[in-house]
Amino acid sequence: MMLWYGGGGWSFWEVGLMWVGMIAFWALIIWAVYALVSTAFHRGSANDRRDDARRILDERLAKGEIDSEEYRRIVDELSGKPRSDTHAGGAR
Numbered sequence: 811m812m813l814w815y816g817g818g819g820w821s822f823w824e825v826g827l828m829w830v831g832m833i834a835f836w837a838l839i840i841w842a843v844y845a846l847v848s849t850a851f852h853r854g855s856a857n858d859r860r861d862d863a864r865r866i867l868d869e870r871l872a873k874g875e876i877d878s879e880e881y882r883r884i885v886d887e888l889s890g891k892p893r894s895d896t897h898a899g900g901a902r
Contacts, residue, residue, distance in 0.1 A: 867881060
């Protein structure tokens with residue numbers, strides 16, 4: 811009985827702090843699961859990646875890093891069209 815001397819109950823602020831901590835804990839767990847699931851399923855579609863490649867290709871053509879022939883060849887590869895080589899040699 812010596813351990814219960816002095817009333818022994820929890821005060822109101824201790825119970826309130828416990829509830830706030832529990833709500834914060836579960837909110838953090840739910841947010842972490844949501845963040846993991848949303849990033850796992852939002853990898854970007856193949857069309858998004860193709861658009862990015864096309865944008866980069868347009869920039870390279872505008873800067874003069876590639877010529878229009880190389881541009882057309884790469885655009886055909888990105889779109890999946892079969893290449894028809896107009897050159898006799900075909901190799902570069």
